[in-house]
Amino acid sequence: xASKQPENSLLGPEAxxxxxxxxxxTGTSVVALKYKDGILMAADMGxxxxxxxxxxxxxxxxxxxxxxxxxASGEISDFQEILHYLDELILYDNMWDDGNSLGPKExxxxxxxxMYNRRNxxxxxxNSLVLGGVKNGxxxxxxxxxxxxxxxxxxxxxxxxxxxxxxxxxxxxxENLSFEDGVRLLEKCMRVLLYRDRSAINKLQIAKIxxxxxxxxxxYSLKTYWxxxxxxxxxxxxxxxx
Numbered sequence: 001x002a003s004k005q006p007e008n009s010l011l012g013p014e015a016x017x018x019x020x021x022x023x024x025x026t027g028t029s030v031v032a033l034k035y036k037d038g039i040l041m042a043a044d045m046g047x048x049x050x051x052x053x054x055x056x057x058x059x060x061x062x063x064x065x066x067x068x069x070x071x072a073s074g075e076i077s078d079f080q081e082i083l084h085y086l087d088e089l090i091l092y093d094n095m096w097d098d099g100n101s102l103g104p105k106e107x108x109x110x111x112x113x114x115m116y117n118r119r120n121x122x123x124x125x126x127n128s129l130v131l132g133g134v135k136n137g138x139x140x141x142x143x144x145x146x147x148x149x150x151x152x153x154x155x156x157x158x159x160x161x162x163x164x165x166x167x168x169x170x171x172x173x174x175e176n177l178s179f180e181d182g183v184r185l186l187e188k189c190m191r192v193l194l195y196r197d198r199s200a201i202n203k204l205q206i207a208k209i210x211x212x213x214x215x216x217x218x219x220y221s222l223k224t225y226w227x228x229x230x231x232x233x234x235x236x237x238x239x240x241x242x
Contacts (some may be wrong), residue, residue, distance in 0.1 A: 023075035023126040025049050027060045028199040029161030030071035030130045031189045033173055034139050034154050035182035038210035039132035041071050042186040044194075045219055046201035053201060061207045061216055065090045067135040068104040069209045073158040074127035074146065082125060085114060104133025104140040108150070116148025128158035134211050157189070160197040165189035179208070191222050195231075 025047050032041040047055030060079065061071045064086050072079040089110060093102050102110075108131040118124050124146045132141040142152035155169040168189055177185065183206060194200045202224065207216040229236075 019123050020075065020078065020126060023078070025054065025076045026126075026199070027058055027073050027076060027079075028197055029157060029159035029165065029193050030060065030073050030128075031157045031161045031165045031169075031186055031193075032071065032130045032132050032141055032155065033169060033177070033182060033185065034132075034141055034175070035177040035179060036175070037179065038134045038208060039069065039139060039141055040179075040182045040186055041069055041130060041132055041207045041209075042190055042204055043071050043073075044190065044201050044204040046199060046203070047076055048199045051198070053199070056201060056203060057219070059205070059216075061205060063209075063214050063216075064107055064131075064133075065093070066101050067209075068102075068107045068131060068133035069207055069214060070107075071130040071132075071158075071207075072127045075125070078125040078127050082111070082114070082127065082129070086110075103135035103138075104131055104142075105135075107131055107133070108140070108142040108144070108152070112144045112148055112150040115144050115146060115150075119147040130156055130158060133209055137211060160193055160200075161189065164192050164196055168192065187222055191224065194222065194224065 027047055028044065030041065030043045032039060041061055043060045045056060045058050046053055047058040058076060061069060062083060064070050090102065111129055111131060115125060126146055128143065128145050130143050140152065141156060142150060143156040143158065144150035155173050157165045172185055186206060190204055194202055202221045203219050205217050205219055
């Protein structure tokens, strides 16, 4: 016979099932694009606790297997949970030892199923993900939202980047971008986000993945200019007494 819980126990029926009702520590935009040799991805290293910029060394881009690179915005702990899922997926794939390995398209498809499954359980993982990679000479870049909405494109962005960076990418991206031009284009996008997104910080990383392998840069800062008239007097022309 099961023992009865004491009435003053902290555990009750409501403790059996818990939900993330709101994200706590979050990262902001991820921006990525295809260039002539592979994929480039950029993200800053800020982790915001609500509106407080609490952490300044959060890495939000991680290698996945041999051919893929994952970037995430949103809840950091949920991103860590996703990385745990992917570690198990890659380990299971390696255990077959059949000379084959999961490519970026397969990993992206897996992530779409995971995110949509959790959404259907009303317990979503609060992230927007960017998955890029190269396998057998084929470049792949896709994104998936916290409710499973997904697509692939030549350039993608999450968060504020979807509104502020993608117009720049639509205007300036082309399929024969060199590595140097691709980095400059990403830095331009990240600079605009730094000016306009309160959660962005001037400490970023850029990751590259090609057929030869993957590298993630050391953190660095961008040169900025804050003397624009709109920055110097943001309330000028605003309606109201304040």
